[in-house]
Amino acid sequence: MAEKSCVIIGASHAGVSLALQLRKEGWTGAIRLIGVEPELPYHRPPLSKDFLSGAKTLDGIALRPRKSFEDNAIELLLGHEAVAINPAAHSVQLQDGSEMPYSQLALCTGSRVRRLPEAERFANVFYIRTAADVARLSAQLAPGKRALIIGAGYIGLEAAAVLVKQQLDVTVLEMADRILQRVTGPILSAYLEAVHTAAGVHLHTATGIKAIEGGTNAEYVICTDGNRHAADLLIIGIGIEPETRLAAAAGLEVEQGIVVDSHARTSDLCIFAAGDCTRHPSLLYGISLRLESVQNATDQARVAAANMAGKAIQYDAVPWFWSDQYTVKLQTAGIHSGYDNVVVRGDATDPASAGFALFYRLGERLLAVDCVNRPKEFMVSKQLLKLGAQPVAASLRDESQEPASWLQTF
Numbered sequence: 278m279a280e281k282s283c284v285i286i287g288a289s290h291a292g293v294s295l296a297l298q299l300r301k302e303g304w305t306g307a308i309r310l311i312g313v314e315p316e317l318p319y320h321r322p323p324l325s326k327d328f329l330s331g332a333k334t335l336d337g338i339a340l341r342p343r344k345s346f347e348d349n350a351i352e353l354l355l356g357h358e359a360v361a362i363n364p365a366a367h368s369v370q371l372q373d374g375s376e377m378p379y380s381q382l383a384l385c386t387g388s389r390v391r392r393l394p395e396a397e398r399f400a401n402v403f404y405i406r407t408a409a410d411v412a413r414l415s416a417q418l419a420p421g422k423r424a425l426i427i428g429a430g431y432i433g434l435e436a437a438a439v440l441v442k443q444q445l446d447v448t449v450l451e452m453a454d455r456i457l458q459r460v461t462g463p464i465l466s467a468y469l470e471a472v473h474t475a476a477g478v479h480l481h482t483a484t485g486i487k488a489i490e491g492g493t494n495a496e497y498v499i500c501t502d503g504n505r506h507a508a509d510l511l512i513i514g515i516g517i518e519p520e521t522r523l524a525a526a527a528g529l530e531v532e533q534g535i536v537v538d539s540h541a542r543t544s545d546l547c548i549f550a551a552g553d554c555t556r557h558p559s560l561l562y563g564i565s566l567r568l569e570s571v572q573n574a575t576d577q578a579r580v581a582a583a584n585m586a587g588k589a590i591q592y593d594a595v596p597w598f599w600s601d602q603y604t605v606k607l608q609t610a611g612i613h614s615g616y617d618n619v620v621v622r623g624d625a626t627d628p629a630s631a632g633f634a635l636f637y638r639l640g641e642r643l644l645a646v647d648c649v650n651r652p653k654e655f656m657v658s659k660q661l662l663k664l665g666a667q668p669v670a671a672s673l674r675d676e677s678q679e680p681a682s683w684l685q686t687f
């Protein structure tokens with residue numbers, strides 16, 4: 278077996294967080310961070326926000342300056358793909374055929390976009406997952422062009438907000454009855470539908486794709502509702518798949534995500550995993566979760582690093598996420614699935630609302646919260662969620678009560 282050395286596959290939010298934390302935990306051996314993308318690791322969320330709009334450059338969204346990696350003796354192997362893991366030999370094989378030994382391995386392989394087979398043959402089809410994807414898309418944007426976005430999840434909607442501001446003619450097609458169906462409740466969906474419609478986006482829900490017509494480029498999308506939409510460019514945002522192929526081929530337990538325990542350890546004692554690619558037990562909710570968020574990637578990676586360095590720490594952070602669309606700053610915490618009532622604070626019906634918070638509860642227990650331009654409510658709710666609190670509906674609703682007061686009873 279190799280000298281004490283850590284190999285991390287995937288150089289994004291989870292991989293970078295893990296590498297830096299491992300050093301902080303006192304790891305003295307080598308740390309090698311392998312990433313197939315050639316760019317210095319960067320923040321991924323701006324890809325559908327400030328980077329797409331041009332407000333930020335690639336340098337402006339770097340996760341860390343190159344010097345941070347040098348100062349921490351983290352060897353960056355960018356533009357390199359790991360193609361196989363040999364758990365028995367404790368080694369990783371790279372695309373160039375070289376072998377890299379490890380004493381501990383971390384898989385931070387993230388996710389890849391779900392592709393739409395009907396769209397594959399056309400040249401004007403775009404996905405938004407990497408900086409290279411966005412550079413390619415940005416080169417095609419111009420006022421007046423017709424952008425058709427397939428999928429009204431967060432990424433499709435954020436792209437819609439940017440493109441309509443750049444005066445493209447934007448249409449969003451969504452198969453489900455409402456936008457964001459997978460991730461939020463009907464009140465927030467209806468509010469955001471109104472916001473997008475007011476901004477000039479044409480939204481069509483309950484609309485599947487029947488066919489795409491065109492030559493080199495896609496020209497028309499034919500929908501199951503009988504509509505035919507002309508397009509100059511097509512953006513597909515229909516979700517992601519956890520990148521588990523290496524793990525599965527190495528014989529690790531995989532179940533819609535690399536299965537890890539609460540210590541971020543896989544079914545192999547020397548292999549940890551963190552971020553989008555994992556499925557972990559949630560101590561807070563008592564279910565197994567696969568999350569797609571920066572919070573999960575960085576926090577779970579820190580736990581993995583501590584445990585790789587010999588500690589025994591459990592991952593039990595409250596999940597949270599954000600999305601920016603126009604002036605809407607959405608912050609969400611917790612997992613809303615299974616809720617049976619919603620308490621509304623503020624006005625969630627007016628697209629011009631100054632802000633509101635939606636508290637999803639099961640009986641009296643708070644499960645999750647969606648906050649629109651309500652940072653105080655968000656911060657306090659995260660603490661309530663951590664406590665497993667049962668805040669009183671009347672005080673959540675009552676705007677004269679400061680959010681901080683909710684904590685006094687717990």
Ligand SMILES: Cc1cc2nc3c(=O)[nH]c(=O)nc-3n(C[C@H](O)[C@H](O)[C@H](O)COP(=O)(O)OP(=O)(O)OC[C@H]3O[C@@H](n4cnc5c(N)ncnc54)[C@H](O)[C@@H]3O)c2cc1C
Nearest residue numbers: 287289290291313321322359386387388552553569570571
């Ligand atoms: C456009 C966009 C907007 C988003 N907005 C938000 C937001 O507002 N808020 C939020 O919380 N989250 C947001 N997310 C989600 C968030 O970015 C992800 O949850 C986060 O990036 C996960 O980090 P990760 O390190 O686990 O995986 P990833 O960021 O997917 O990184 C995995 C890395 O591993 C590399 N890799 C994979 N396999 C190999 C291999 N075999 N060899 C070498 N390298 C490999 C990949 O190329 C990639 O660089 C957004 C995501 C996107 C795409």
